[in-house]
Each structure stands twice: as C-alpha cells, then as structure tokens.
Amino acid sequence: MVMANIRVVEIENLSKRFDSLIVLENISLFVSRAENLVIFGRSGQGKSVLLKCIIGLMPPDSGTIYINGRNILELSLNELNKVRKNIGFLFQGSALYDSMTVKENLSFPLKKIFPDMKQSEIDEKVKSTLELVSLEDAINKMPSELSGGMKKRIGLARSIITDPELMLYDEPTTGLDPITTKEISELIINLQKKLNMTSIVVTHDLICAEIIADRAIFLKDARIAYEGKISDLTSSKDLFLKNFFSNEIIHAKEESIKV
Amino acid sequence: MKLPKVKYGRRLSYKEYLFNFFATITGLTIFNIEFIKQAFIPPYEIAEVKKHMDELGVKTFGIVSVTGFIIGLVLAMQSQPVLARFGASDFLPGMVALSVVRELGPVITALIFAGRVSSGIGAELGSMRVTEQIDAMEVSAVNPFKYLVVTRIIATTMILPILTIYVIIIALLGGYLAVIIVESMSFEYYRFAVINSVEFGDLIPGVAKTFVFGYIVGLVGCYKGFTAEGGTEGVGKASTSSVVIASLLILIFDMILVKISLWLWPTLG
Numbered sequence: 073m074v075m076a077n078i079r080v081v082e083i084e085n086l087s088k089r090f091d092s093l094i095v096l097e098n099i100s101l102f103v104s105r106a107e108n109l110v111i112f113g114r115s116g117q118g119k120s121v122l123l124k125c126i127i128g129l130m131p132p133d134s135g136t137i138y139i140n141g142r143n144i145l146e147l148s149l150n151e152l153n154k155v156r157k158n159i160g161f162l163f164q165g166s167a168l169y170d171s172m173t174v175k176e177n178l179s180f181p182l183k184k185i186f187p188d189m190k191q192s193e194i195d196e197k198v199k200s201t202l203e204l205v206s207l208e209d210a211i212n213k214m215p216s217e218l219s220g221g222m223k224k225r226i227g228l229a230r231s232i233i234t235d236p237e238l239m240l241y242d243e244p245t246t247g248l249d250p251i252t253t254k255e256i257s258e259l260i261i262n263l264q265k266k267l268n269m270t271s272i273v274v275t276h277d278l279i280c281a282e283i284i285a286d287r288a289i290f291l292k293d294a295r296i297a298y299e300g301k302i303s304d305l306t307s308s309k310d311l312f313l314k315n316f317f318s319n320e321i322i323h324a325k326e327e328s329i330k331v
Numbered sequence: 332m333k334l335p336k337v338k339y340g341r342r343l344s345y346k347e348y349l350f351n352f353f354a355t356i357t358g359l360t361i362f363n364i365e366f367i368k369q370a371f372i373p374p375y376e377i378a379e380v381k382k383h384m385d386e387l388g389v390k391t392f393g394i395v396s397v398t399g400f401i402i403g404l405v406l407a408m409q410s411q412p413v414l415a416r417f418g419a420s421d422f423l424p425g426m427v428a429l430s431v432v433r434e435l436g437p438v439i440t441a442l443i444f445a446g447r448v449s450s451g452i453g454a455e456l457g458s459m460r461v462t463e464q465i466d467a468m469e470v471s472a473v474n475p476f477k478y479l480v481v482t483r484i485i486a487t488t489m490i491l492p493i494l495t496i497y498v499i500i501i502a503l504l505g506g507y508l509a510v511i512i513v514e515s516m517s518f519e520y521y522r523f524a525v526i527n528s529v530e531f532g533d534l535i536p537g538v539a540k541t542f543v544f545g546y547i548v549g550l551v552g553c554y555k556g557f558t559a560e561g562g563t564e565g566v567g568k569a570s571t572s573s574v575v576i577a578s579l580l581i582l583i584f585d586m587i588l589v590k591i592s593l594w595l596w597p598t599l600g
C-alpha cells in the first residue's frame with residue numbers, strides 16, 4: 073500500500089554535468105513509502121548517474137536530495153553511511169565481488185552493517201535470502217561460474233539481505249531473456265510487498281516496468297519529459313513515447329519468439 | 332580525497348605526457364597522505380592484512396627463490412676470476428655476502444616483487460573499480476580505501492623485508508655452490524667467512540630500505556588500480572603502468588636511501 077504522505081526520497085532541482093555534457097538538469101522527483109517508481113530513459117540518459125547521486129556515490133553539481141527527510145548532501149561520511157545502511161543498491165552489472173564466493177558476497181554487507189551479528193545468524197540469513205531468489209545451490213560458487221541471470225539474482229539477494237527500507241535498482245533486467253525478465257520483475261514486486269520496501273527502478277524494459285511500476289517517469293535530454301502511470305505512457309499519443317514503446321514491444325516480441 | 336585526472340589516449344602529446352607525469356606524482360602524494368590519515372583509525376581489518384600477506388608470500392615465493400639463488404651463483408661465478416687475478420680469492424665469500432646483503436638482495440627482490448605484485452594489485456583493484464565493486468562496498472557503508480588500499484599497503488610493506496632476508500640467505504647458498512664448483516671449501520668455512528665480513532651495520536640499512544620498497548609497491552599498485560577507468564583497457568593500463576612506476580620509484584628511492592645511510596653511518600663507506 074502506497075503511503076502518499078510519507079516521502080522516502082525527495083529530489084529538488086538536481087543538476088549534473090561532466091565537462092560540457094549536461095546529464096541531468098533540474099530534476100525534481102519524489103517517491104512515497106512503499107511505492108515503486110520506475111524511471112525510463114534510453115541508454116546514456118543519466119539514469120545510472122541519478123541513482124549514484126541518490127546514494128551519495130557521485131556529488132551532483134546543484135540541487136538537494138532528501139532521504140527520509142535528511143539532506144544527504146550535507147551529511148558527514150559517518151552520517152551518510154548510517155543512511156546507506158537502510159538502502160539497497162542493485163548495480164547495473166551486479167558488481168559481485170569476484171574474489172569471493174556467493175556466500176561471502178552475501179555475508180559481506182551483513183557483517184559490515186550488523187557487526188554484532190553471530191556467524192550462525194549470518195549463515196541462516198544467507199541461506200534464506202538465497203532461497204528467495206531460488207539459488208540455494210549456488211552458495212559455494214564463484215561469480216565467474218554464474219550466468220548473467222544468476223549474477224543478477226545474486227546481486228539482488230546481496231542488496232536485499234540487510235532488509236533495506238529503500239531499494240535502488242539499476243536496470244535489473246537488461247540483457248536477460250523475457251522469461252528471466254519476468255521472473256526477476258516478479259521477484260522484485262514480491263519482495264517489495266513482503267518487506268514493504270520503497271523502490272526506484274531504472275530501466276528501459278517495458279515488461280519489467282509493467283510488472284513493477286506504480287508510477288513512471290521518463291528521462292529525456294537531461295530532463296523529466298513525462299510522468300504518469302505506465303498505462304498512460306504506453307497509450308500516449310505523443311510521437312516520441314509511441315515510438316519508444318512500440319520499439320520496446322516489438323523488441324520484446326522478437327525476443328520471445330527466439331525463446 | 333580529490334585526485335588529479337590522468338589523461339588517456341593512444342597518441343598523447345609531449346605536453347600531455349608531462350601533465351600526466353605531474354598528475355601521477357601529485358596523485359601518489361595525496362594517496363600517501365590519505366594512507367597515513369586512515370591507517371591509524373579503527374577498524375584495523377587485521378584479518379584482511381594477514382590474508383593479503385599470505386597470498387603475497389605464496390605468489391612470490393617461487394620466483395624470488397629461483398632469482399635469489401641464481402643471483403648469488405652468477406655473482407660468485409663472475410667475481411671469482413676477477414678476484415683470482417688480483418690474488419684476492421679469499422675475499423670471495425665476503426664480497427658476495429656484502430654485495431648481496433647491501434644492494435643486490437634488497438633491490439632485485441624489490442624489483443621482482445614490483446613486477447609480480449604491483450601489476451597484480453593494479454589489475455585486481457582496477458577491475459574492481461571498473462565493474463563497480465568498489466562502489467558496491469561504499470554502498471555497504473564500508474570505506475573501500477581502508478578495506479582495500481590500507482590493508483594491501485600494510486601487507487606489501489611487511490612482507491617484502493621478510494622475503495628479502497630469505498632471498499639473501501638463498502643467494503648466499505647460490506654463491507657457495509659457485510665456489511665449490513671451482514675450488515674446495517667447507518660450508519663451515521664459507522659460513523664463517525660470510526658472517527665475519529657482514530656487520531650488523533650492513534644488514535640493517537639493506538633490509539630497512541625494503542620497508543620503503545614494499546610500501547612503494549603497494550602504494551603504486553593501489554593508486555593505479557583504485558583510479559582506473561575505461562573498462563578492460565583501463566585495467567590493463569593500470570596493471571602495466573603500476574610496474575613501470577613502482578620499479579622506477581624503487582630505483583630512485585634506493586639511490587636516496589643509500590645516500591642517507593652512508594651519511595648516517597659514514598664508517599660503512
């Protein structure tokens with residue numbers, strides 16, 4: 073249930089540029105508690121940059137970012153880390169630690185965020201989280217032994233293992249076949265319901281967005297070009313949106329024929 | 332920590348090379364200061380340091396053993412006829428020992444260590460950087476500089492002196508082999524001659540400078556890896572440039588440290 077009155081993330085007039093390349097300009101958006109916001113955009117439109125600004129990995133040039141009412145840009149590193157402990161982040165490339173096994177990958181954030189947790193509790197939590205993503209068997213594997221879809225799921229497991237209130241997903245389904253895409257999207261929505269998470273999902277995948285989104289934003293030319301329900305965006309008469317979504321649909325159909 | 336950006340490209344102008352040179356020096360200095368700032372703040376991640384030391388030891392043990400042995404052997408083989416020409420054959424064990432202890436052992440071990448370890452660290456941290464693993468650590472509220480960089484620099488600084496002492500011993504054994512190929516000399520006598528000619532004042536500056544060399548290897552590898560960018564190509568560049576810079580710095584610091592030690596202990600000269 074979306075609680076519209078509580079804003080977990082609120083961004084005002086965020087701008088970011090690299091040298092002469094303007095990536096984000098005056099972006100303002102919010103996400104309410106337990107809401108799933110999907111951010112659309114073609115590649116290179118600054119979606120990853122936006123997520124990195126939100127978690128404090130990249131400083132914006134101007135603007136403010138409030139998470140649970142605190143402006144994270146004004147926090148000390150210690151304070152920022154406290155905020156981060158309540159946030160999960162799924163990286164575009166999964167970013168699994170490739171010198172560690174799956175088990176060590178999942179234990180790592182637990183050990184760092186809950187230093188007092190007992191080893192038996194950690195093992196238990198790792199096991200139950202792997203069950204959530206149906207990859208119990210992979211527990212002793214190295215990341216190099218996993219397929220792309222499995223990596224995404226382990227990445228997902230690692231980012232939710234600390235039970236964060238806010239989840240940021242960077243293209244959780246890009247590059248996966250439509251069936252895996254569906255599975256991962258359903259996984260995300262189930263987790264979200266179960267743990268009552270708030271999420272921001274960056275994607276250009278319509279299948280994923282249709283399953284997940286409560287509300288969607290469309291990034292184009294460094295600005296928010298459209299905002300609304302997925303159904304509003306897909307049925308829009310706007311030429312650009314029509315073009316974008318029809319391509320996505322054709323693309324998805326081709327993919328499913330191949331499978 | 333704000334580091335100057337090194338420019339990449341296939342064809343750099345001289346001006347850009349010069350810029351890169353100063354950017355690297357500045358970057359290393361900033362990295363160095365950051366290390367000093369962070370090394371003394373808990374948590375100390377002692378388990379990580381131990382793990383890295385173990386790995387480094389295993390990784391370099393074989394190659395330094397072979398190199399050490401050959402260095403001692405060849406040095407003795409080369410010196411033997413020269414000393415014989417001057418009628419100074421008796422000085423052979425002492426000469427080998429002094430060369431190995433004071434200069435060859437420390438410097439060659441350090442250069443090999445740089446080739447093996449700087450590149451390894453550069454590639455490892457570089458690939459962690461470009462695949463966002465370092466960002467992932469930061470998101471888990473871990474300070475990646477402390478966890479990845481500080482632990483590695485401490486490990487390289489601690490392990491190189493140990494390796495050096497080991498190499499010195501192996502090289503002296505190699506030297507003995509060269510000696511007994513040509514003439515008969517009991518091991519007892521060889522050992523006696525070696526120990527008699529090497530003073531504590533020879534060993535201390537020789538081994539002490541390897542702490543600096545180990546530090547250089549860790550620092551350069553970590554700096555190059557941590558600041559890598561541009562996908563797999565960037566990782567390769569981080570790895571190779573680490574070796575080049577670390578080796579060069581080792582030789583430069585060797586020169587400086589030898590000068591300082593001769594100034595501190597003039598009797599050595």
Ligand SMILES: Nc1ncnc2c1ncn2[C@@H]1O[C@H](COP(=O)(O)OP(=O)(O)O)[C@@H](O)[C@H]1O
Binds near residue numbers: 113115119120
């Ligand atoms: N660290 C960086 N330095 C310079 N340019 C960057 C950096 N990160 C991203 N960019 C540029 O910003 C733009 C947006 O990137 P990104 O957010 O990754 O796009 P996407 O929407 O596909 O996730 C791209 O043109 C990219 O080249």
Ligand SMILES: [Mg+2]
Binds near residue numbers: 242
């Ligand atoms: Mg992206």
